[in-house]
Amino acid sequence: MTEVLMEVRDLKVHFPITTGVLFDRVVGHVKAVDGVDLSVPRGQTYGLVGESGCGKSTLGRAILQLTPPTTGEVRFDGVELTKLPANKMRGMRRRMQMIFQDPMSSLDPRQNVESILTEGLAAHGIGAGRTERRDIINKTLDAVGLPHWALSRYPHEFSGGQRQRIGIARALVLGPELIVADEPVSALDVSIQAQVINLLDELQEELGLTYLVIAHDLAVVRHISDVVGVMYLGALVEEAPSDRLYREPLHPYTRALMSAVPVPDPEVEDRRERILLAGDLPSPANPPPGCRFHTRCPWAQPTRCASERPVLRDVGGTKVACHWAEQIAAGELRPHEVRVELVRPGDEGEAPSVVSAPSEPGSYV
Amino acid sequence: MALLDVKDLSVTFARRGQRTVHAVDGVSFSVDAGEVVGLVGESGCGKSVTSLALMGLLPRQRGVSVGGSAIFDGTDLLQLDQRSMRDVRGRDVAMIFQDPLSSLNPVIPIGLQVTEVLVRHRDMGREAARKEAVALLDRVGIPDPQRRLKEYPHQLSGGMRQRALIAMAVACQPRLLIADEPTTALDVTIQAQILELLKELVRDSDTALIMITHDLGVVAGMCDTINVLYAGRVVETARRKELFAGRRHPYTVGLLRSIPRLDAGRGEKLTPIRGSVRDVLPWTEGCAFAPRCDFRVDACLGEPPAMTPTHTGHEYRCVNPVPLSQPEEARA
Numbered sequence: 001m002t003e004v005l006m007e008v009r010d011l012k013v014h015f016p017i018t019t020g021v022l023f024d025r026v027v028g029h030v031k032a033v034d035g036v037d038l039s040v041p042r043g044q045t046y047g048l049v050g051e052s053g054c055g056k057s058t059l060g061r062a063i064l065q066l067t068p069p070t071t072g073e074v075r076f077d078g079v080e081l082t083k084l085p086a087n088k089m090r091g092m093r094r095r096m097q098m099i100f101q102d103p104m105s106s107l108d109p110r111q112n113v114e115s116i117l118t119e120g121l122a123a124h125g126i127g128a129g130r131t132e133r134r135d136i137i138n139k140t141l142d143a144v145g146l147p148h149w150a151l152s153r154y155p156h157e158f159s160g161g162q163r164q165r166i167g168i169a170r171a172l173v174l175g176p177e178l179i180v181a182d183e184p185v186s187a188l189d190v191s192i193q194a195q196v197i198n199l200l201d202e203l204q205e206e207l208g209l210t211y212l213v214i215a216h217d218l219a220v221v222r223h224i225s226d227v228v229g230v231m232y233l234g235a236l237v238e239e240a241p242s243d244r245l246y247r248e249p250l251h252p253y254t255r256a257l258m259s260a261v262p263v264p265d266p267e268v269e270d271r272r273e274r275i276l277l278a279g280d281l282p283s284p285a286n287p288p289p290g291c292r293f294h295t296r297c298p299w300a301q302p303t304r305c306a307s308e309r310p311v312l313r314d315v316g317g318t319k320v321a322c323h324w325a326e327q328i329a330a331g332e333l334r335p336h337e338v339r340v341e342l343v344r345p346g347d348e349g350e351a352p353s354v355v356s357a358p359s360e361p362g363s364y365v
Numbered sequence: 366m367a368l369l370d371v372k373d374l375s376v377t378f379a380r381r382g383q384r385t386v387h388a389v390d391g392v393s394f395s396v397d398a399g400e401v402v403g404l405v406g407e408s409g410c411g412k413s414v415t416s417l418a419l420m421g422l423l424p425r426q427r428g429v430s431v432g433g434s435a436i437f438d439g440t441d442l443l444q445l446d447q448r449s450m451r452d453v454r455g456r457d458v459a460m461i462f463q464d465p466l467s468s469l470n471p472v473i474p475i476g477l478q479v480t481e482v483l484v485r486h487r488d489m490g491r492e493a494a495r496k497e498a499v500a501l502l503d504r505v506g507i508p509d510p511q512r513r514l515k516e517y518p519h520q521l522s523g524g525m526r527q528r529a530l531i532a533m534a535v536a537c538q539p540r541l542l543i544a545d546e547p548t549t550a551l552d553v554t555i556q557a558q559i560l561e562l563l564k565e566l567v568r569d570s571d572t573a574l575i576m577i578t579h580d581l582g583v584v585a586g587m588c589d590t591i592n593v594l595y596a597g598r599v600v601e602t603a604r605r606k607e608l609f610a611g612r613r614h615p616y617t618v619g620l621l622r623s624i625p626r627l628d629a630g631r632g633e634k635l636t637p638i639r640g641s642v643r644d645v646l647p648w649t650e651g652c653a654f655a656p657r658c659d660f661r662v663d664a665c666l667g668e669p670p671a672m673t674p675t676h677t678g679h680e681y682r683c684v685n686p687v688p689l690s691q692p693e694e695a696r697a
Binding site for chain 1: 606
């Protein structure tokens with residue numbers, strides 16, 4: 001049994017929707033994260049996938065207490081973070097760092113690399129003097145594969161891949177145990193993507209880091225994660241060891257998501273079965289009752305799905321939140337066509353208008 | 366005779382006091398009716414500039430020069446003046462852009478944007494155009510099209526916006542569609558919907574489609590012929606299956622090895638390409654990919670490599686191609 005480094009219990013992050021000119025009146029909540037449990041063992045990688053708006057980034061930020069959670073617990077190495085006073089929390093931050101998606105906007109353009117990397121060291125009082133800090137920084141630069149002359153340069157002087165390395169160096173320089181990486185490679189070209197993925201892998205091996213990797217790209221997540229959690233509308237719908245999840249996905253959403261990822265191989269592309277989902281992600285301000293996915297689910301059943309919210313339960317080693325997981329896996333239930341429900345961006349709580357479109361072109365093939 | 370025949374297309378941007386940029390440097394390919402042709406490459410390889418040049422959308426100002434020819438049904442698109450280009454654009458050749466929010470006009474209702482094309486090119490009256498617009502939106506899978514006509518782009522979701530953009534592009538039943546990263550801004554499940562829609566349009570109406578993308582997975586599922594671009598030139602071109610099965614150019618091989626695949630196991634190492642797209646050699650001094658190439662030999666420098674044809678139509682621009690039999694072990 002490996003030691004659990006980070007544990008999240010029933011975490012919720014709700015953002016109030018307010019209206020009014022002088023006085024804000026709360027008219028509803030965007031339930032960005034709505035009851036998530038997960039645990040990350042030390043030295044392993046937990047991958048969080050989902051489409052935009054599913055709350056994966058908010059979850060990552062809430063775990064690091066960058067966005068205060070509404071309710072729930074976040075336990076890091078046995079310490080409950082949500083109730084930690086601010087000064088203690090600052091100390092904890094040294095042990096948990098973040099890598100952001102877009103290195104251009106997450107690095108200060110007016111700070112040179114040395115100043116970017118020294119800032120954290122100074123804030124946490126690591127290293128006695130300039131030379132000692134220089135030493136730590138140089139070691140970090142070696143680790144991420146940047147030349148030492150980078151110190152006096154500014155972020156704009158680097159290519160995308162190198163900038164992401166600076167972002168990784170900034171996280172590493174403090175010697176953290178947990179790194180939350182939010183879309184670490186999605187802004188990069190494919191050939192550079194592979195370099196950064198390999199770097200993250202090597203660093204984990206070398207330093208025994210624990211990662212929480214948040215990404216929308218299933219192939220990337222599959223590649224670097226030991227355990228993968230799939231999120232839909234603020235909640236986990238499935239969680240399984242990476243290989244298992246890709247071999248036999250149980251949740252209908254996971255199946256659809258995986259069948260939608262293009263594989264760079266025509267032989268595979270021609271053979272595979274595609275599950276096309278109808279319509280868009282419903283608004284998190286007004287999530288559908290019951291199972292969040294039932295409005296788009298090709299396997300939705302007349303009973304339970306619309307009324308009862310499924311909880312994550314163990315089905316042969318995979319945790320899945322679906323009432324009918326066993327029946328779907330056994331092939332007892334057949335997928336059917338789904339009527340398109342119209343989703344509007346900025347839907348703020350009015351009842352969704354159901355439109356009976358005859359059939360989405362190729363809704364389920 | 367191909368529908369579109371692009372020969373030696375080149376685009377250069379010159380600015381005073383700066384080095385002239387050869388964004389597209391002699392690209393040739395052809396597209397038949399009903400065929401899907403892919404242009405694949407990373408950022409800066411010239412794929413988008415190629416599409417803009419074909420559509421006559423590059424700024425007509427000093428410093429921008431377009432060379433070569435693009436014969437579309439007997440006329441050279443590159444030689445047309447602004448006025449005749451406007452007649453072709455939208456009617457015979459239409460384009461789908463990457464980001465639907467920034468390519469739709471935010472202050473004009475969707476309906477008006479779709480009918481505009483119909484009124485301009487098909488001489489329809491307002492009422493007829495409105496009816497046709499409803500049919501078009503319905504065809505691209507937008508639910509309740511009557512109501513959507515009065516709505517503004519911000520009221521639609523990303524996928525629906527892209528559908529609206531596609532409706533505008535196919536409004537005049539163009540014979541050639543150019544899709545520039547049509548799904549890059551979308552989520553995978555929505556991407557799958559849009560790609561399915563594009564396939565259907567091509568199948569049903571015999572439209573030719575030029576698919577510009579960085580995603581080799583997308584081309585693997587869609588394109589009949591694939592052109593891999595690097596630093597403004599086509600480095601490898603082949604039919605879909607042949608390209609993936611018998612890739613010869615080190616860049617294509619490198620690209621495919623650096624993509625994490627859904628059907629590969631955890632922990633399988635990726636093999637990235639060294640350096641970055643900035644490390645290019647000008648084509649005049651040899652192969653632009655040479656600084657990053659693991660197969661480099663002395664012959665790579667000095668003389669720009671020419672396309673090597675094979676009897677199947679598969680061509681590659683390399684003097685020391687990856688051996689066919691064991692492309693996996695070749696790179697030690």
